[in-house]
Amino acid sequence: MKKYFVSLLLIPAFACSKEDQPIPAPAPTNYELVWSDEFNAEGSPDPSKWEYDSGFVRNEEAQWYQRQNAFCEGGNLVITGKKERKANPDFVAGSTNWRTNRQYAEYTSASLKMIKTHAFKYGKLEVRAKIDAQTGLWPAIWTLGLEGEWPSNGEVDVMEYYGDKILANFAYGSATRWQAIWDGANKSLASLGGTLWASQYHIWTLDWDENLMRILLDGELMNSIDLSTSINKSDGKNPFCQPHYLLLNLAMGGTNGGSLASTVLPSKYYVDYVRIYQKK
Numbered sequence: 514m515k516k517y518f519v520s521l522l523l524i525p526a527f528a529c530s531k532e533d534q535p536i537p538a539p540a541p542t543n544y545e546l547v548w549s550d551e552f553n554a555e556g557s558p559d560p561s562k563w564e565y566d567s568g569f570v571r572n573e574e575a576q577w578y579q580r581q582n583a584f585c586e587g588g589n590l591v592i593t594g595k596k597e598r599k600a601n602p603d604f605v606a607g608s609t610n611w612r613t614n615r616q617y618a619e620y621t622s623a624s625l626k627m628i629k630t631h632a633f634k635y636g637k638l639e640v641r642a643k644i645d646a647q648t649g650l651w652p653a654i655w656t657l658g659l660e661g662e663w664p665s666n667g668e669v670d671v672m673e674y675y676g677d678k679i680l681a682n683f684a685y686g687s688a689t690r691w692q693a694i695w696d697g698a699n700k701s702l703a704s705l706g707g708t709l710w711a712s713q714y715h716i717w718t719l720d721w722d723e724n725l726m727r728i729l730l731d732g733e734l735m736n737s738i739d740l741s742t743s744i745n746k747s748d749g750k751n752p753f754c755q756p757h758y759l760l761l762n763l764a765m766g767g768t769n770g771g772s773l774a775s776t777v778l779p780s781k782y783y784v785d786y787v788r789i790y791q792k793k
Contacts, residue, residue, distance in 0.1 A: 577601070643715070696736070
């Protein structure tokens with residue numbers, strides 16, 4: 514299969530064990546590792562791999578995104594959501610825009626974005642992570658296509674948590690600008706094992722070729738989409754036939770996260786590793 518990565522990195526073997534979870538799955542048969550971050554170096558995430566959202570960004574969320582809330586510790590990327598007041602430099606008195614009508618943010622968190630030169634097309638994306646399943650929190654593992662405005666660039670929600678559910682979604686362009694066609698699936702937290710399940714690490718996988726995208730949770734299928742059907746109504750393009758880049762974030766409140774009134778903070782979202790494989 515043709516490789517679409519801009520660079521190929523040699524990555525050391527996984528070095529940090531987790532006592533509450535079995536050893537992670539080995540590399541899939543007939544695939545090779547082409548990009549990864551094991552988050553084993555203490556301190557700030559690798560700046561050659563990640564950049565950050567900043568400020569009030571999307572979905573009328575409560576948090577102010579800042580890079581300071583992401584750090585590597587104990588073999589994990591740790592994204593921390595905090596109750597923390599930050600002045601909004603874009604504040605405009607009397608504004609009706611949600612990004613500018615708040616003088617202060619009352620919460621902070623982090624949203625990491627894969628540097629776009631590392632965007633990938635086809636293969637297997639594998640992320641091992643542990644979420645904090647509280648009302649008010651909205652952790653996610655997701656991708657966006659390089660070309661086009663949302664949603665015509667394509668969105669893949671490999672994992673979202675909110676409303677006591679784990680979600681797996683695909684979105685592409687409708688005939689109306691900024692309105693998506695959604696192909697979604699979810700499982701209730703209770704059906705997965707409740708708070709015990711949420712206290713453990715799990716593996717989310719995006720399995721992607723020229724015909725099909727599949728999202729799996731611990732090897733079990735959550736959702737899939739036939740790529741012959743995912744054609745934007747807006748421009749006639751298929752947004753899942755172009756390179757995508759990865760985002761890892763912990764949103765708070767907003768259109769889906771729910772009330773933060775009873776959320777215990779600070780909250781930590783742990784990402785053990787990100788690995789991307791392509792066929793040999």
